[in-house]
Amino acid sequence: MSATPFLVLSAILFTIGCIGVLTRRNAIVVFMCVELMLNASNLALVTFSRVNGNLDGQVAAFFVMVVAAAEVVVGLAIIMTIFRTRRSASVDDASLLKY
Amino acid sequence: MSYVPLHESVPVVDPSSGGGVFSLLWVIIALPALGAAVILLLGNTRTARWAHLLGCATVITSFVISLVSFFALLGRGAEDRQIGQTLYTWVDAGSFKVDMGLLYDPLSAVFLLLITGVGSLIHIYSVGYMEHDVRRARFFAYLNLFVAAMLTLILADNYLGVFLGWEGVGLASYLLIGFWQHKTSAAVAAKKAFVVNRVGDIGMALGTMLVFTTFGTLTFAGVSKVADQAGDTTLTILGLLFLLAACGKSAQVPLQSWLLDAMEGPTPVSALIHAATMVTAGVYLVVRSNFIYDNAPVAQTAVVIVGTVTLLWGAVIGCAKDDIKKVLAGSTMSQIGYMMLAAGLGPAGYAFAIFHLLTHGFFKANMFLGAGSVMHAMDDDVDMRHYGALRKMMPVTFLTFALGYLAIIGVPPFAGFWSKDKIIEAAFGDNLIIGLAALVGAGVTAFYMTRLMLMTYFGEKRWAEKVHPHESPKAMTVPLMVLGALSALGGLLLLGGWVTDWLAPVVGEEVHADLPVPALVLSVIVLLVVVAGISVAWLTVGRNAVPRTAPTKVSVFTKAARSDLYGDALNEELFMRPGDRFVTGLATFDRSGVDGFVDGFAGSLGGMSSTFRRIQTGFVRSYALSVLGGAVLVVLALLAVSLA
Numbered sequence: 001m002s003a004t005p006f007l008v009l010s011a012i013l014f015t016i017g018c019i020g021v022l023t024r025r026n027a028i029v030v031f032m033c034v035e036l037m038l039n040a041s042n043l044a045l046v047t048f049s050r051v052n053g054n055l056d057g058q059v060a061a062f063f064v065m066v067v068a069a070a071e072v073v074v075g076l077a078i079i080m081t082i083f084r085t086r087r088s089a090s091v092d093d094a095s096l097l098k099y
Numbered sequence: 100m101s102y103v104p105l106h107e108s109v110p111v112v113d114p115s116s117g118g119g120v121f122s123l124l125w126v127i128i129a130l131p132a133l134g135a136a137v138i139l140l141l142g143n144t145r146t147a148r149w150a151h152l153l154g155c156a157t158v159i160t161s162f163v164i165s166l167v168s169f170f171a172l173l174g175r176g177a178e179d180r181q182i183g184q185t186l187y188t189w190v191d192a193g194s195f196k197v198d199m200g201l202l203y204d205p206l207s208a209v210f211l212l213l214i215t216g217v218g219s220l221i222h223i224y225s226v227g228y229m230e231h232d233v234r235r236a237r238f239f240a241y242l243n244l245f246v247a248a249m250l251t252l253i254l255a256d257n258y259l260g261v262f263l264g265w266e267g268v269g270l271a272s273y274l275l276i277g278f279w280q281h282k283t284s285a286a287v288a289a290k291k292a293f294v295v296n297r298v299g300d301i302g303m304a305l306g307t308m309l310v311f312t313t314f315g316t317l318t319f320a321g322v323s324k325v326a327d328q329a330g331d332t333t334l335t336i337l338g339l340l341f342l343l344a345a346c347g348k349s350a351q352v353p354l355q356s357w358l359l360d361a362m363e364g365p366t367p368v369s370a371l372i373h374a375a376t377m378v379t380a381g382v383y384l385v386v387r388s389n390f391i392y393d394n395a396p397v398a399q400t401a402v403v404i405v406g407t408v409t410l411l412w413g414a415v416i417g418c419a420k421d422d423i424k425k426v427l428a429g430s431t432m433s434q435i436g437y438m439m440l441a442a443g444l445g446p447a448g449y450a451f452a453i454f455h456l457l458t459h460g461f462f463k464a465n466m467f468l469g470a471g472s473v474m475h476a477m478d479d480d481v482d483m484r485h486y487g488a489l490r491k492m493m494p495v496t497f498l499t500f501a502l503g504y505l506a507i508i509g510v511p512p513f514a515g516f517w518s519k520d521k522i523i524e525a526a527f528g529d530n531l532i533i534g535l536a537a538l539v540g541a542g543v544t545a546f547y548m549t550r551l552m553l554m555t556y557f558g559e560k561r562w563a564e565k566v567h568p569h570e571s572p573k574a575m576t577v578p579l580m581v582l583g584a585l586s587a588l589g590g591l592l593l594l595g596g597w598v599t600d601w602l603a604p605v606v607g608e609e610v611h612a613d614l615p616v617p618a619l620v621l622s623v624i625v626l627l628v629v630v631a632g633i634s635v636a637w638l639t640v641g642r643n644a645v646p647r648t649a650p651t652k653v654s655v656f657t658k659a660a661r662s663d664l665y666g667d668a669l670n671e672e673l674f675m676r677p678g679d680r681f682v683t684g685l686a687t688f689d690r691s692g693v694d695g696f697v698d699g700f701a702g703s704l705g706g707m708s709s710t711f712r713r714i715q716t717g718f719v720r721s722y723a724l725s726v727l728g729g730a731v732l733v734v735l736a737l738l739a740v741s742l743a
Contacts, residue, residue, distance in 0.1 A: 021723050030719075091719045098717025 299347015338398020
């Protein structure tokens with residue numbers, strides 16, 4: 001089975017995630033888009049693992065999942081706190097830390 | 100390094116450790132040092148009630164140990180009188196190893212007695228003199244510090260140890276000249292003394308280094324054995340470097356300018372440091388380094404010239420001053436000039452230099468303390484034109500001062516006669532011109548000292564209505580009496596040639612030079628010159644009434660002498676002004692050149708930063724965009740590399 005469709009799918013998912021991060025203002029959506037990019041890269045890793053016939057890529061994918069899970073915990077907590085204090089989940093509103 | 104047989108004229112042997120009282124040598128230094136440390140660490144107010152007692156006790160105990168050691172040394176054979184004591188290894192760095200060692204020999208023995216003896220008397224005197232000063236405890240701490248440093252200088256068995264003491268006495272001198280630092284003049288004088296002394300210290304430091312590189316050792320015993328092995332040039336340079344050091348410490352021309360200003364310090368300080376002990380350290384250095392000077396005739400000649408010039412220089416200054424302490428300071432310069440002159444004459448003069456140093460220590464300390472007593476009575480007025488007829492008011496001060504006066508002008512049988520006569524004799528034995536200069540110096544000395552006596556104790560009273568002269572308390576008059584007695588009897592040391600025999604193990608046997616006239620005739624000539632000096636003083640000062648303000652219409656010579664023979668003006672023109680201009684130029688270059696470059700660079704960086712910091716917008720999405728841009732750039736670069 002050719003690896004190309006998987007890699008194309010991975011690229012499409014990554015691009016969607018990327019555009020989402022850059023264009024959406026809602027923190028939750030941005031967060032989901034980041035997850036989308038992570039999973040796109042996971043897909044690519046697993047595909048390459050398959051192509052090369054060893055487990056390195058799959059191991060890396062597991063690591064990404066674990067880190068992503070941890071990140072979700074911390075990230076959601078931050079978004080919750082920001083929402084509680086500012087009554088808004090817009091990333092553009094949280095722009096106090098600047099020059 | 101292998102040692103050659105002993106230098107013949109100077110049989111310095113490796114000092115043996117003495118045992119008995121000699122094992123207490125270090126205590127002589129440690130006691131005053133401890134006194135200073137205790138008073139300084141506890142502070143002025145906490146020690147105010149007993150600091151003067153502690154200060155006196157430490158020095159007097161040191162004196163007692165010195166006295167016992169002296170008699171123990173006296174009981175030994177002449178060849179046995181080199182006692183060494185190694186305390187600990189001071190510096191141990193590769194081939195450079197110096198022990199903290201003490202050397203007790205006839206030379207340091209007499210110095211110990213002078214310093215601790217006169218030091219004790221002046222400590223006792225200070226109890227009375229400084230009674231009303233709120234910082235008396237601190238004063239005694241500094242005095243003790245001085246005594247400890249001076250004893251280190253004298254007892255050290257190597258040049259580095261001498262250097263330690265040398266700097267220590269310099270520090271103590273600085274602290275004590277500026278003791279009344281609230282007076283600007285005192286603070287300035289202290290700084291001047293310190294700076295001028297640093298010039299001399301360069302000579303001392305370089306000399307010490309050169310001794311080590313040349314001989315591989317710094318101990319006197321080691322260097323004396325191999326001194327004649329070194330090259331003539333090296334020895335001459337060494338001699339000149341140590342002469343520079345001696346000029347600084349002993350206020351010899353051309354580094355003489357600080358001594359007159361140093362009179363800003365309390366009078367006991369002038370007596371102890373700037374008359375009896377510290378300023379003679381230069382003479383000590385030259386005499387101690389006799390093994391170098393004996394082999395360096397050029398350096399010896401330089402010492403003689405410096406001594407001769409200074410003895411006339413100081414005497415001339417002394418003639419024109421109205422400040423009683425400055426007259427005595429000029430006189431001190433002049434008398435140390437005599438000592439330097441004698442020390443430069445080699446074995447013919449070393450012993451007499453030390454002999455004059457001792458007698459001068461007695462009579463000059465006596466007169467300085469006497470001057471302090473007079474100032475005490477005159478509400479700290481130092482102008483002799485405001486004195487007059489004080490002999491009736493202060494009989495003890497007058498009589499003791501008179502003993503010192505008779506001693507310094509060289510009236511037999513007082514101490515100064517014997518010591519100065521011997522130096523003039525040795526000077527004539529060396530060179531007629533030098534001899535004549537010393538002779539003239541004796542006449543001028545008689546003139547200015549008689550002038551001082553007449554203006555202070557005789558004539559009409561000239562003091563203001565509100566001043567009520569009175570005799571000083573016992574604490575001050577008793578030291579005066581002791582010193583007066585020593586001024587009268589100091590000449591006994593020469594009895595049977597005792598001084599020369601005593602010092603022979605250190606400086607070699609005395610060499611008798613041929614004189615143009617018999618010694619007795621020469622003594623008579625000296626006396627006639629002295630009488631001439633007294634007569635001139637009587638004719639000019641004693642016979643006429645002394646005006647209360649100094650006359651302004653005076654000859655150029657008087658003007659020159661009043662301004663210290665333009666020594667300060669010369670220093671100012673030659674060193675201070677060019678130095679000032681040089682430093683101002685450097686400062687300008689530093690400000691506009693170096694600082695301009697650094698500040699400009701920093702300024703442009705700052706400007707750039709304030710432009711670039713606008714990138715930090717605070718919007719997460721703009722950061723994300725730049726991360727993406729960076730990632731794209733990295734990918735493009737990787738592609739470019741892999742495709743190429």
